[in-house]
Amino acid sequence: MNKLDTALLNILIKDGRTSFADIARQLNVSRAYARTRVQALVDAGVIEQFTAVVNPEKLGKVISTFIDLKVAPQAIDAIAEDLAARPEVVSLYIMTDLKSLHIHTLTDSYDTFNAFANAYLFSRPEILSVESTALLKRVKHRRGGARL
DSSP: OOHHHHHHHHHHHHOTTOOHHHHHHHHTSOHHHHHHHHHHHHHTTSSOOOOOOOOGGGGTOOEEEEEEEEEOGGGHHHHHHHHHTSTTEEEEEEOTTSSEEEEEEEESSHHHHHHHHHHHTTTOTTEEEEEEEEOOOOOOOOTTSOOO
16 A cells, blocks of 8 residues: 555545546546556455445434443353344444453434343343443544544
């Protein structure tokens, strides 16, 4: 990767539907070169997919909650897989201590979040502790992926 590839990626991160002609104009390269570089980045696995970024609030998902769980280590993979399958869970990470999960959920109300917590968190004896906080205000986010 070079500086031109990094600039190209930042264009696509901002808008994955940017045409090869627009990319070429912004980078002062030919359209064929822009297309070749995008395809090379796809082939190399640098670009994994082109996708839409959906505004959850427009879908009624207005409660954004972050949950930190402590889980019995022998159950962490099973708990992670079960929770990852839930539609409320938009991201889930196993942390380096191998007993913690960090989870982001989106729900339409606090009642819906509470029902999720009661059904899938509080009912599991392998989950040793639960801490959750709801998002108050988004200041910076990585919509579209990391900026390079």
